Amino acid sequence: MENISKPAVSPNPMILKSEGLLKYILETSVYPREAEILKELRNATTNHPLGFMGTSPDVGQLMALLLKLLNAKKTIEVGVFTGYSLLLTALNTPHDGKIIALDPDRKAYEIGLPFIKKASVLHKIDYIESPALPVLDKLLQDPANEGTFDFAFVDADKNNYWNYHERLIKLIKIGGIVAYDNTLWGGTVALPEMEVSEPKREWRRFTLAFNEAISKDSRLELAFVSIGDGLTICRRIR
Numbered sequence: 001m002e003n004i005s006k007p008a009v010s011p012n013p014m015i016l017k018s019e020g021l022l023k024y025i026l027e028t029s030v031y032p033r034e035a036e037i038l039k040e041l042r043n044a045t046t047n048h049p050l051g052f053m054g055t056s057p058d059v060g061q062l063m064a065l066l067l068k069l070l071n072a073k074k075t076i077e078v079g080v081f082t083g084y085s086l087l088l089t090a091l092n093t094p095h096d097g098k099i100i101a102l103d104p105d106r107k108a109y110e111i112g113l114p115f116i117k118k119a120s121v122l123h124k125i126d127y128i129e130s131p132a133l134p135v136l137d138k139l140l141q142d143p144a145n146e147g148t149f150d151f152a153f154v155d156a157d158k159n160n161y162w163n164y165h166e167r168l169i170k171l172i173k174i175g176g177i178v179a180y181d182n183t184l185w186g187g188t189v190a191l192p193e194m195e196v197s198e199p200k201r202e203w204r205r206f207t208l209a210f211n212e213a214i215s216k217d218s219r220l221e222l223a224f225v226s227i228g229d230g231l232t233i234c235r236r237i238r
């Protein structure tokens with residue numbers, strides 16, 4: 001008899017690795033609907049030696065939907081790079097929306113800045129050239145900031161995800177969302193450590209620990225979505 005307590009195995013365990021399927025999704029519903037200015041920023045990032053780090057447009061499409069569903073007005077972005085997800089957030093928040101954008105790499109931000117200006121959304125952005133943790137701590141020093149943000153997107157140093165989470169969960173309002181990128185870390189989370197290349201091992205360990213801790217966090221509801229490099233979407237419930 002079948003053991004019903006065992007989770008069902010996907011009929012196609014290769015689904016996340018199917019480049020053809022991703023191409024189909026991108027070409028069918030992502031690229032045709034992507035704002036022209038986001039395409040321009042994305043193209044301007046391709047020659048950057050770390051261009052592969054930009055948020056993937058399919059993740060961007062999901063983020064845009066979440067921002068619209070929440071009617072998000074106040075947001076935080078941890079990890080800006082050249083600004084794809086930042087510009088996307090700015091385009092999907094109201095005219096009086098406010099985004100606190102944190103990244104120590106101002107040079108990368110300056111690549112995206114002309115596109116942010118061209119889209120007339122710079123007034124929504126408070127870019128702070130700094131590692132995120134001290135800024136989040138400073139925000140929390142003022143209790144008036146607690147529970148006031150609608151949305152946060154984290155796409156930065158993976159070793160600090162839990163540190164970001166402990167702070168963001170207090171800054172986000174009940175009903176608000178924090179989304180964490182790269183929670184599948186190139187698929188390495190499902191591989192034995194021996195099969196993972198040396199440079200990816202340390203962040204794989206952090207990602208595994210983060211994924212385990214967040215799944216036990218009773219302050220939130222979550223969905224672990226197999227899009228891009230893995231996106232964990234958390235809704236604060238208490």
Ligand SMILES: C[S@@+](CC[C@H](N)C(=O)[O-])C[C@H]1O[C@@H](n2cnc3c(N)ncnc32)[C@H](O)[C@@H]1O
Nearest residue numbers: 053054055079080081084085103105131132156
């Ligand atoms: C994957 S990229 C972000 C991609 C971005 N979301 C986009 O759409 O292009 C990661 C970024 O995290 C930044 N970063 C690294 N350590 C950080 C820290 N302690 N605080 C904030 N940002 C950090 C890096 O400078 C880099 O720009």
Ligand SMILES: O=c1cc(-c2ccc(O)cc2)oc2c(O)c(O)ccc12
Nearest residue numbers: 052053054155156157158181182229
């Ligand atoms: O390969 C990476 C590396 C990063 C990364 C490196 C250093 C930092 O301080 C932050 C992030 O981020 C990535 C990423 O977000 C992605 O989607 C793919 C690959 C990488």
